[in-house]
Amino acid sequence: MNWPHKDLIAIQNLTADEIGHVLDMASSFKEISKRDIKKVPTLRGKTVVLLFYEPSTRTRLSFEIAAKRLSADTVALSASGSSFSKGETIMDAAYNVMAMAPDCIVIRYPSAGIPAKMAELLSCSVINGGDGFHEHPTQALLDMYSLKEHFGRIEGLTVAIVGDIMHSRVARSNVYGLVKMGASVVLVAPKTLLPPGVESWGASVTHELDPVIPEADAVMMLRVQNERLNERFFSDAREYSIFYGLNRKRVEMMKDGAVIMHPGPMNRGVEITHDAADSARSIILDQVENGVAVRMTLLYLSMGGTANVD
């Protein structure tokens, strides 16, 4: 299959076949990380710039390791400590970075739409590392890869996504992707944490966690962002944890073979307890491991051929 995309901005832009192609190819890239010499020469001479306007540990490290294992050079810039904090607009910053001839820019930005705008205006590949409440496509692809690796399929699985759906780009990207791949998705959240229009996403929506738990093949917990605690979306962390947290009792209600997922970073004691996070059902660290393979695949696909380069 030919990969017709210069950029990766949103799962919404990908077809089910394209998602399947990424997931198939990622296992080949995963093997590289198991070698003694964890490096292939494929993207030698390519430069990948990581522009992170929001804090990130996993995503940034994962992209950087992925690029380096493909022999690309990486430069990471974060908003603090750079002149981005001096008031330069994001597009000025992007043109300045572009003047230094990178082949790919991975961008994380606090508001939606900036990666798409950059992709439109810049000749290099642009990969969305998370934009506002819009999408986090590489996270969804690594989540789908982890599900496929564990169950051998995605079609027919029931995936519960639990927590702050409103503010979660991870939830959006996962819903779009999982629905395209034939899974049924159940969103579980208090009314205050569901965005308007959520009914149109193709997932079912409920406010009660307990009836969903025994039905789900995978329970994906979303992080409760600490800053939301003060915004009165729910009364307090303790109450949230009682109604929407994954604890030992709920883990015991899960069906045989079902798995626990979390995109990280976890707030232990709020949306997930130690019992749940460290249980044998958890594939949370597999998700992190698979993130490198999936991002290697995407960097390769975006930069590998001449058709994507102007």
Place this chain on the structure above:
Amino acid sequence: MTDIAVSEKELEGILRDLAGRVMEAMESWHDVVFIGIRSGGFLLAGNVVRRIQEKIGKAVPLGALDIALYRDDVHRRPFSLEVRSTDIPFSVNDKKVILVDDVISTGRSVRAAIDHIVDLGRPKRIYLMVLFDRGGRELPIQADFVGKHVDLPDEKVIKLEAGPDNVSIKDVVVSEVKK
């Protein structure tokens, strides 16, 4: 337009001959491994290894190599090549590796394969086996075991096709390259 480069009978003779020549060249089998380049080379390697195993009565390790990530034309092709998995279930350190490809021409695939193998370890020696040598080398690389020398115009490609069992060679197909 397609035609068959060799008959079934001739192919059987070539495979037996290749197996025979490797057996002559190897003094012992404890450190010999076969690595086939996906997909034609791996198919060929499987067929040669099977014939050797029948003769010597013991298992000879066989691995598959995908060289897409080591090619020198990654950025010259319009799209990224399909990447399939490298699957080598043994260490190559201090082994005699018989690297197998279906066809050698420019030698660039073999260069990529050698680079890939040395990333996996340090073999004692790498031999090269091919079914067809069609000339046209662009790198100083020669095969140790050649099934047949063929003379074909540049626009023709040779491809091995697997049988329904995915193990035997059903056909050797020569076709016009798509421009």
